[in-house]
Amino acid sequence: MKLVGYRRDGDVWIGRLGPDDRLTPLAEVETFYRDPAAHLAGAGEPSVARSEVVEAPAAPAGARVFCVGLNYRAHAEEVGRTDLPPYPTLFARWTASLTTDGAPVPAVEEKLDWEGELLAVIGKRLSRVDAAAGLAGVMGYAVFNDVSARTYQRHTQQWAVGKNADGSGPMGDIITADEIGDPAQGLEIVTRVNGEVMQRGSTSQMIYDIGQVIAYISEVITLNPGDLIATGTPDGIGASRKPPIFLKAGDVVEVEIEKVGKISNPVVSVEDYQALSGG
Numbered sequence: 001m002k003l004v005g006y007r008r009d010g011d012v013w014i015g016r017l018g019p020d021d022r023l024t025p026l027a028e029v030e031t032f033y034r035d036p037a038a039h040l041a042g043a044g045e046p047s048v049a050r051s052e053v054v055e056a057p058a059a060p061a062g063a064r065v066f067c068v069g070l071n072y073r074a075h076a077e078e079v080g081r082t083d084l085p086p087y088p089t090l091f092a093r094w095t096a097s098l099t100t101d102g103a104p105v106p107a108v109e110e111k112l113d114w115e116g117e118l119l120a121v122i123g124k125r126l127s128r129v130d131a132a133a134g135l136a137g138v139m140g141y142a143v144f145n146d147v148s149a150r151t152y153q154r155h156t157q158q159w160a161v162g163k164n165a166d167g168s169g170p171m172g173d174i175i176t177a178d179e180i181g182d183p184a185q186g187l188e189i190v191t192r193v194n195g196e197v198m199q200r201g202s203t204s205q206m207i208y209d210i211g212q213v214i215a216y217i218s219e220v221i222t223l224n225p226g227d228l229i230a231t232g233t234p235d236g237i238g239a240s241r242k243p244p245i246f247l248k249a250g251d252v253v254e255v256e257i258e259k260v261g262k263i264s265n266p267v268v269s270v271e272d273y274q275a276l277s278g279g
Helices: 029-034 036-041 073-078 131-136 210-218 270-277
Strands: 002-008 011-017 022-028 065-069 089-093 098-100 116-122 138-145 169-171 174-176 188-193 196-202 228-230 252-257 261-268
Touching: 002 022, 011 029, 022 029, 022 036, 029 036, 065 210, 116 188, 116 210, 116 252, 131 138, 131 210, 138 252, 138 261, 169 261, 210 228, 261 270
Parallel strands: 065 228, 098 169
Antiparallel strands: 002 011, 002 174, 011 022, 065 089, 116 138, 116 228, 138 169, 138 174, 188 196, 188 252, 252 261
């Protein structure tokens, strides 16, 4: 099943996408995540054409966005880490940084970089679970681009500013977990800039798989339905290329993940982004 977030009467709703590219409304986003299983099983309301709606990230406003850094060995090596992290390296995004497939990404600085990732969407309350129960608690998966403002990320050892720039977290449609299986078996991830492949990896290369990451977080933080986990990026980031390559206005950046889908986002100037977003 494919789920899409969109705006309706001033709220964000979750809709089920049919083969005819029409959305069947399931529930307002906060209501949906109070009981995802029940709403997924529901019949929903009469459908609306996807082309007629304004899309929005399919996440509740209060969701926690946990991001795993250095979770692929080759990526850790390309940034100078030769030792494997003894625990998952976690940092946080806020939902305000999230956006959708096709939305413009502002070139907020000269060292704007891509990071294609698989995003896991939590579907159950999870506290002190083991890895198997953690994986079973994933409702679905989405394509994600952890667009990073490298200058600001590297100002200090804390990454929050560089990882929360305006419009820097494009996420795609949510594909329910029953259609994906265990990503540890290997889903190809490809990132392209202007059609040129920049990253190609597999989710089987994760140092810490999704169940392990969830188990670790849940030891001290109870995960709730709608929380998101960005699971890390393969090697091939722009900052590690020789010479470095960064995103600039006029570029188009795409992330595609086997069985999950593809997102494509144009990079625009800050002025154009503000004009488009009304801010």
